[in-house]
């Protein structure tokens with residue numbers, strides 16, 4: 001693989017940009033692989049990369065029904081943080097933030113990780129209690145966090161409304177939080193995996209499984225049958241659809257989650273803000289667009305477009321925080337189908353079928369988990385044993401009752 005560097009950029013400038021190679025190949029599927037990963041989102045691609053890099057398993061295919069990164073990975077608002085309540089979640093998500101901190105160098109691909117800080121703003125007494133509790137939990141979990149009063153919040157975010165409908169009482173800042181370029185994360189992992197021999201096969205939908213005596217043997221796809229010793233599911237909102245084809249059920253509900261961007265403007269907001277009173281959040285992209293979103297739609301759906309009431313609520317919440325933005329125009333609005341678990345904690349580990357593994361349940365917050373999710377999932381597939389960081393995220397917790405209820409603990413869905 002040709003390395004990207006200032007020198008190669010300079011050389012190609014002199015060479016009329018003719019010497020660049022494709023970032024990944026476009027191979028036809030082989031008849032058999034050691035591991036088939038279904039889903040070419042961030043989690044599937046990162047898993048393939050770490051299987052090859054950390055475990056030397058390179059006879060791997062990533063099968064994607066559309067184009068890589070075209071699912072939730074390319075639709076998300078890219079907030080990265082590890083402000084969780086329970087130790088299990090905090091350790092895992094903080095490991096992910098640490099991997100993000102070195103990812104551009106690791107992949108030789110600029111993922112534009114910007115640690116501009118992530119604020120949670122308390123707007124009522126209940127929210128204030130939740131923030132204090134979160135600050136203490138983060139401290140106990142070894143994740144640095146700063147609790148600031150209203151004056152300091154306003155000093156650091158001067159654009160905030162002086163008289164919002166819900167008052168601004170305090171803020172909790174995780175200064176290592178921030179944003180990254182979503183499709184660069186997918187493309188960087190794809191390039192790194194392809195370079196190590198992984199076949200990335202786009203426009204290849206998995207339509208069924210070949211399972212004998214409870215053991216996976218392969219997959220049926222729109223490009224024919226492919227044998228596989230191991231099969232890994234990383235299909236986000238479509239996990240229950242795939243599980244049904246394999247003959248088991250999962251405690252997942254799929255919802256549309258919407259987001260939108262405004263027209264681009266000059267830099268006005270240098271951090272990420274989540275308002276607890278209205279549940280909306282906002283940041284500004286490097287292109288200048290204001291990127292904002294809110295909660296999931298109120299009913300389960302596979303329709304990747306969302307509905308108007310949620311967008312109205314979100315826009316109203318943003319304008320309440322920043323009345324200046326009320327005259328800006330929407331540039332784009334979209335939705336992705338997110339896979340929500342009852343305890344708002346993912347499932348990463350074995351499935352009820354031998355040789356089949358699950359990476360799902362990331363809900364509204366799995367972008368920040370991509371590096372750690374891929375790393376730990378690859379370990380689990382390679383060793384047939386869960387990596388210790390994701391061992392608590394097993395499916396059995398719904399039988400044993402050892403749930404990790406982050407929705408209740410952290411007061412945020414994911």
Ligand SMILES: Cc1cc2nc3c(=O)[nH]c(=O)nc-3n(C[C@H](O)[C@H](O)[C@H](O)COP(=O)(O)OP(=O)(O)OC[C@H]3O[C@@H](n4cnc5c(N)ncnc54)[C@H](O)[C@@H]3O)c2cc1C
Pocket residue numbers: 038039040041042043044063064065066067068069070071072073074075076077078079080204205206207234235236237238242257258259293334335336337338359362363364365366367368369
């Ligand atoms: C609007 C929105 C905002 C979000 N904001 C954030 C945020 O700020 N921070 C954060 O951390 N997370 C956020 N998320 C969540 C995050 O995007 C997801 O949790 C994460 O991208 C999941 O990655 P993935 O690789 O599991 O799924 P995906 O990127 O969805 O990849 C799954 C892939 O599987 C493919 N697939 C499905 N079925 C099949 C099949 N039968 N055969 C072959 N391929 C198949 C799909 O086409 C898709 O490309 C947001 C999500 C949305 C929708």
